[in-house]
Amino acid sequence: MIFLFTDFGAADIYVGQVKAVLAELAPEEAVIDLLHEAPAFNVKAAAHVLAALAEGVPREGVIMAVVDPGVGGGRDAVVVRAEGKYFVGPDNGLLSVVASRAARKTVWSIKWRPRKLARSFHGRDLFAPIAAAIASGAFPEGRLERKPRLKANFGAEDLPQVIYVDHYGNAMTGLRAGGLPRGGRLVVDGRWIARARVFSEVPPGEAFWYENSIGLAEIAANSASAAAKLGLTVGTAIGFSS
Amino acid sequence: MIFLFTDFGAADIYVGQVKAVLAELAPEEAVIDLLHEAPAFNVKAAAHVLAALAEGVPREGVIMAVVDPGVGGGRDAVVVRAEGKYFVGPDNGLLSVVASRAARKTVWSIKWRPRKLARSFHGRDLFAPIAAAIASGAFPEGRLERKPRLKANFGAEDLPQVIYVDHYGNAMTGLRAGGLPRGGRLVVDGRWIARARVFSEVPPGEAFWYENSIGLAEIAANSASAAAKLGLTVGTAIGFSS
């Protein structure tokens, strides 16, 4: 299976072009859209969303991850193998949270360049062919070169910020809920937010936080938009108080 | 074939996770996105959209339908077989319009629980595995238990409201056009709206109603947004005058 994680936009012209390449080069593989609305100009937030979503990807899964405002510039293109999964994307920090948290990882630089390489669309021309080759079981060693580590590295630590706001208005944070004390509260802009187990446990409209379905502390409101209510956007600082 | 009808958002992180489960458990099945923008906090309107869209699903099709603001609370999880199609989702009324209109139906409660069940994402952890099993031809009787009827039931009658607004600004109503007299007019907020056969029959910008492609009375405007023009949103009351 090939998983896509990008800021290409779910409704735009880019994802289809990537899928056309994958359908041609890896016709047997299922292609799953993890997210195409990753924070476009915030690679660090995107790296934390990716790390959380990648938890659910099975071993041997291939994740093409592209949030790449520096495309066409000097950043390297890489493959990372971490916890048995493959990640293909730019060396701009996007893959570094996953890599930093992995007990075992290997990093390669992509040395191969296709005959036709659009400067603004490495996702289609460079990363998709590499992802297709790996998913098809033909690891493209000849096109890669081992490198000791990623150049851009955000580290393994949690990020005390809003990293993604979903279409319900729920605000995901870069804090993994498993590491937070049960009775603790989140703090946003001086407001304290208590924990609840499920949406139906709190009155309609009231904000709470809970462990979401990918393991992160998330601020939500029952039948309402927590983001609108509290003014949360990607990058909003989040505190924690036990 | 597996059909998805949800309020998960077409551009969000949820649909991909469901599809990853389906691709793993039912790799041979085509998965079709009917709608992921069902009215999120209006289960009744969503139930009527589902009933109209399900008409076009072939017999033996499996529809996973999830609009579930009470997820993690006390509502039951069910399978309904109606007119030869299978519906998998919450027992909160969402499946009840389809079920009420079917001449023959069977209802099961889902007794099985997966080892890992996120309280906020039964779509991924509970409903998708059941839908995959049914679609694969292995009806999961051991995980189900017959129950006499759905607990939450909106009934079979049409709903005289706007139930969905599409991206053109066309407003679908819960009135099935087949049951309305040909010469009749819809009434919104005291305004009378006449019927037309096709968009090109009325002057640009003018509102009319017509039988849409899934059999419902729909308010539209030629090359313009009827919803913006008339202030229509999900829940707006619609009258009819013959």
Added chain:
Amino acid sequence: MIFLFTDFGAADIYVGQVKAVLAELAPEEAVIDLLHEAPAFNVKAAAHVLAALAEGVPREGVIMAVVDPGVGGGRDAVVVRAEGKYFVGPDNGLLSVVASRAARKTVWSIKWRPRKLARSFHGRDLFAPIAAAIASGAFPEGRLERKPRLKANFGAEDLPQVIYVDHYGNAMTGLRAGGLPRGGRLVVDGRWIARARVFSEVPPGEAFWYENSIGLAEIAANSASAAAKLGLTVGTAIGFSS
């Protein structure tokens, strides 16, 4: 492979219904979403976006293209073979830019009508079955009739307008970059815009133009929305000065 290019909306109820038909009639074919947010009420702009995207479709690919405000009216339904690719859609100009630029083309009128044909949704009921038949290798000659040429024709020339704005706020023009002198500037509303090679070459927030990944001159800004900055929408006139 079957490629879809429509104004049906990526998040709406229409694409799924088309895919259900394709999955039933051409189950072996991969279906690729090129774009479902083509300019809905601007067939000419859409025709130029289609021409650019179709460049990347492989020979023998089948493109179902539907931007069809006159659906249900008098316009013809057609199949065009151009440069070895098949296009299926309305004869309202949408296919005419591709056809005009092709050295070799053949045009057929679709004479067949399905038993059930929704007046407002020829995409599902008429075009999808024809596209499925062609893609499956059974060219449906019995349902078609040769015609000498398209009736609505926008011609082969470039269109000096914004034809599409993507979700980053980049504004694609109908000018093919290959035909423009390297040192030239675009002119919008009296403002001159210089060329750059890649996003990272200009300071954040500054507007520039470049050859985009599908060969068109595109106005962009580094880490910002050029469309918002310059007030660009589909139809905005674009000048060029060498």
